[in-house]
Amino acid sequence: MSLILAIETSCDETAAAIVEDGRKVLANCVDSQIAIHEKYGGVVPEVAARHHLSAINQVVEETLRQAAIKPEALTHIACTNGPGLVGTLLVGLSCAKALAWSWSKPLVTIDHLFSHVYANYLDSDLEPPFICLLVSGGHSQLMKFDSYKDGEILGQTFDDAAGEAYDKVARLLGLEYPGGPNIDKIARQGNAKAFRFPEGVVEGFNFSFSGLKTAVLRQVEKLEEPLPREDLAASFQDAVNRVLFKKSVQAMESAGIEKLVLAGGVAANSDLRKRFETLQEEGKARIYMPPLKYCTDNAAMVASAAHFIGEEAGLDASVYSRSPSRRKAKSARLKN
Numbered sequence: 226m227s228l229i230l231a232i233e234t235s236c237d238e239t240a241a242a243i244v245e246d247g248r249k250v251l252a253n254c255v256d257s258q259i260a261i262h263e264k265y266g267g268v269v270p271e272v273a274a275r276h277h278l279s280a281i282n283q284v285v286e287e288t289l290r291q292a293a294i295k296p297e298a299l300t301h302i303a304c305t306n307g308p309g310l311v312g313t314l315l316v317g318l319s320c321a322k323a324l325a326w327s328w329s330k331p332l333v334t335i336d337h338l339f340s341h342v343y344a345n346y347l348d349s350d351l352e353p354p355f356i357c358l359l360v361s362g363g364h365s366q367l368m369k370f371d372s373y374k375d376g377e378i379l380g381q382t383f384d385d386a387a388g389e390a391y392d393k394v395a396r397l398l399g400l401e402y403p404g405g406p407n408i409d410k411i412a413r414q415g416n417a418k419a420f421r422f423p424e425g426v427v428e429g430f431n432f433s434f435s436g437l438k439t440a441v442l443r444q445v446e447k448l449e450e451p452l453p454r455e456d457l458a459a460s461f462q463d464a465v466n467r468v469l470f471k472k473s474v475q476a477m478e479s480a481g482i483e484k485l486v487l488a489g490g491v492a493a494n495s496d497l498r499k500r501f502e503t504l505q506e507e508g509k510a511r512i513y514m515p516p517l518k519y520c521t522d523n524a525a526m527v528a529s530a531a532h533f534i535g536e537e538a539g540l541d542a543s544v545y546s547r548s549p550s551r552r553k554a555k556s557a558r559l560k561n
């Protein structure tokens with residue numbers, strides 16, 4: 226049995242959670258800094274780190290209170306140590322180290338990107354093998370999981386991540402930060418067929434979104450104010466989601482696996498979710514997607530990853546800003 230307190234501070238969310246056996250969430254607290262960074266149009270790393278520092282103790286205390294758990298009962302302390310903003314990661318890791326040391330608990334460090342996948346184990350019956358479409362602000366990957374512990378990268382983005390494309394296009398359209406949810410919102414009033422944007426053609430299960438972003442820019446330059454923002458947002462969203470959906474289905478077919486999980490912030494996108502829901506309704510695949518609160522950054526997914534991966538770290542553990550090489554594609558593609 227494991228009872229894990231996890232901390233997540235890789236970007237602009239100060240989060241802590243307590244999860245039992247990797248699946249049962251006893252408490253999940255997130256202190257979001259969106260209101261703080263909104264006026265800058267994006268996350269300011271130094272401001273974010275300072276805010277994490279002032280919020281972290283309270284968030285951890287609140288998590289223990291909500292779960293009604295005494296520190297003695299915990300089996301591990303887990304923490305995200307990368308990829309992310311170095312200054313913000315250091316706040317979470319320092320806090321996790323201090324708790325692990327003072328409560329005499331083992332420390333487990335977890336890769337942030339990887340932990341998004343584990344959001345699908347929370348309050349669910351998911352078991353491997355499955356294909357995972359992992360789409361966040363910094364990464365877009367298709368992965369194949371044969372075990373609880375490790376996944377093979379089948380393909381990834383050559384340039385912008387899906388979430389990054391959402392955020393950049395949102396800025397082009399004059400929408401506020403965070404861009405993704407705002408595009409999602411206005412696209413519901415738009416016509417997805419108003420503009421035909423390119424999908425970004427790349428081999429295998431890889432993605433490319435920078436051409437699409439440029440195509441939206443060129444289109445905006447040709448138009449006059451007031452811009453048809455809803456139509457532009459809907460057409461852009463359609464182009465991104467079309468390719469994400471198509472390649473996910475191809476990856477499932479190629480691997481002979483009829484189970485797909487969605488992970489990362491972009492998995493909160495309502496149009497993307499609808500496409501996969503339809504696939505499930507048609508009986509073509511079993512689809513897992515986390516509830517919205519577990520799609521974006523949170524610590525419950527970190528606790529779950531710590532349970533299933535569970536490699537202990539020393540108190541000399543450090544942080545990293547970019548994905549380590551071991552996450553690089555073993556072989557970029559599945560053989561057909």
Ligand code: KG4
Nearest residue numbers: 361362363388405406490491493494521522
């Ligand atoms: O996974 P996440 O919270 O942070 C990273 O690990 O990067 O993902 C954040 C990304 C942002 O780019 C945000 O715009 C995007 O997820 N996002 C969305 C939606 N909600 C968040 N993109 C499209 N539609 C959404 N509803």
Ligand code: ZN
Nearest residue numbers: 361490521522
């Ligand atoms: Zn994330």
